[in-house]
Amino acid sequence: MNKFHSTRSTTDSLTAKQAIRKGIADDGGLFVTDALGNANVNVAELPGKSYQQIAYEVLSLLLDDFSEQELRDCIERAYGAQWSDERITPLKQVGSDYVLELFNGPTCAFKDVALQILPRFMACTKPESDPNEQIMIVTATSGDTGKAALAGFADVPGTGITVFYPQGKVSRVQELQMTTQQGNNVHVSAVDGNFDDAQTEVKRIFGDAAFAEQLAEHHVKLSSANSINIGRLVPQVVYYFAAYAQLLEAGKIKVGDEVEFVVPTGNFGNVLAGYYAKRMGLPVRDLVVASDRNNVLFDFLVSGTYNKQRPFYETISPSMDILVSSNLERMLYYLSCNDPNLVADCMNDLREWGAFEVPEMLLQKIRHVFNTGWANEDQVREMIADCWNKHQYVIDPHTACGYFVMQQMPRDPEVPRVLLATASPYKFPRVVNESLGLDATGTDFECMDVLSKATGTPIPAMLRNLETAEVRFRDDVPVAGMEQFVADSAAQL
Known part of the structure; x- marks a missing residue:
């Protein structure tokens, strides 16, 4: 059976269910299993x-303490009629490349793939x-996780959910998705700060032993719906295999042929999957x-130095x-050969x-697996227009970051390239309209109507x-007020 422990120590030995319920390790690390890769999926x-x-096929290898019936029930309920495409994550050919659409779920963002099944796991x-x-699920969001988590956990028995988002730093559509959420067990607040401020405070709240004891007296335990939770991360592994299956079915590759994936990412969960x-x-x-x-990952993957002491930019790709x-x-x-001391x-x-800073030998190993690039906002707008003008395919600003990077890469005609499309362009209609030269002067909803009419x-x-x-x-709380907001929300469970 797979056992899970912290990235920063090996003292824990938890089952998948225990790791999912706990969310984050006591030392602040994230749960990993040393059994990863011991059993493989047969791609043929x-x-x-x-x-x-x-x-x-995928989840039974990663979450091996779930019974077959439990896992099949979770999957059946997570990937059903709430998806607008029965393939869940359909692969579309766009020019000579492919786009894997991850936004056909109930909140129109890739987070739905994991957050429709995480509440079922939790149950x-x-x-x-x-x-x-x-x-009590406590989550900080840079835009999409919040709504997807709220939609997944709304009125799920035995749970409550509290979501924090940075005030003024998500799109109007993203904000309304969260602040209009129905459900008796959901709580939402803006935070006076950016996403990193909110996420750092959420991690601190998880590590507050006194607060945990206070909640335990009322039979309440905190857990997370961010991709720090292993139950949020592993469902995302599935769509990589689904993309490969679709390429095989279409005759674009043979079994064993390699594929390249271009992944817009901020918190590194999407590409880690x-x-x-x-x-x-x-x-x-x-x-x-x-x-x-905000190209901190680019700089790290190029130099081996991760430095968060840098300007924070509010961009048109807020997530x-x-x-x-x-x-x-x-x-x-x-990639450090399972070295918790290095991570710590x-x-x-x-x-x-x-x-x-990581050692040079480790950096070389990382760069053997991960390539990188980034796009500024002018380039993002140009790519939204380029993709529409050349291929009549509309992409959102996050996907456009990946589209730009993909265009800069040398092409090997023998290796298909798959761009992960992370959100519906209708979540960012004003930016998309501006990029396409359409009217963007009205409300976001008027922008949606203009975009739909122009593109069909x-x-x-x-x-x-x-x-x-x-x-x-x-609600709008300071960072220092987040813990009290969680306490007040927990009191209503």
Whole structure:
């Protein structure tokens, strides 16, 4: 059975269920298993399988303490009628390349792939020692995780959810998606700060032993829906295998042929899932990390120095406006040959000095797996226009970061390139309209109508209907007030 422990120590020995329920290790590290890659997915057997069947093949290897029935039930309920495409993550040919659409779920962002199944996982983890225990999910969001988590956990028995987002630093559509969320167990607040401020405070709250004891007296335990939670990360591994299966079915590759994936990422979870897939037998040539102007990951992958002491830019790709990429430490753990001391030292340096540096030998190993690039905002706008003008395909600003990086890379005609499309362009209609030379002077909803008419693409109903949805949450707290907001939310469970 896979056992999970912190990236920063090996003292824990938890099952997958226990790691999912706990969310983050006591020492602040993220849960990993040294069994990753011991069992591989047989890619030759993927063609002809549904997304749900591929999900079972992948997840049964990673979450091996879930029974077959538990896992199949979770998958069936997570990937059903709430998706607008029965393939869940369809692969579309765009020019000579491919786009993997990850935004056909109920909140129109790639986070749905994981956050439709995480609440189902969580429901399977209730401890026998305290059957009355309730989980309070606490999450900081840079834009998309918040709504996807709220939609996944709304009115799930035995859980509550509290979401914090940076005031004024998400799109209007993203904000309305969160503040209009229905459900008796959901709580939302803006935070006076940026995403890194909110995420750092959430991690501190998780590590506050006195606060944990206070909540435990009321049978409440904290957990996370960010990709720091292993139950959030592993469902994302599935769509890499699903993309490969679709390429095989279309006759674009043969079994064993390598594929290149270009991944817009901020917190490093989306691309780390691709590394997990590679470790589990997927023939991956390169994983390309695409950043926006907040290019801390680009600088790290080029120089080996991670430095968060730098200007923070509010860009037109807000979900990638991140300077502390939490999932990087899982990658450091695996590529340092499972060295928790190195990870602990790096994370301590990051906390104390705002930067860390990895040894040259480790950097070379990292660069053998991960390629990188970034796009500024002018380039993002140009790529939205370029993709539409050349291919009649509309992309959002985050996907456009990846599209730009992909265009800069040397092309090997023998290796297909797959760009992960992370969000519907209708979540950012004003930016998309400006990029396409369309009218962007009205409200976001008027911009949606203009975009739909000009491109002939349908507006997702759940986004268009936000215009008349009731705003339920108007809270705005300072960073120092987040813990009290969580306490107040937990008191309502």
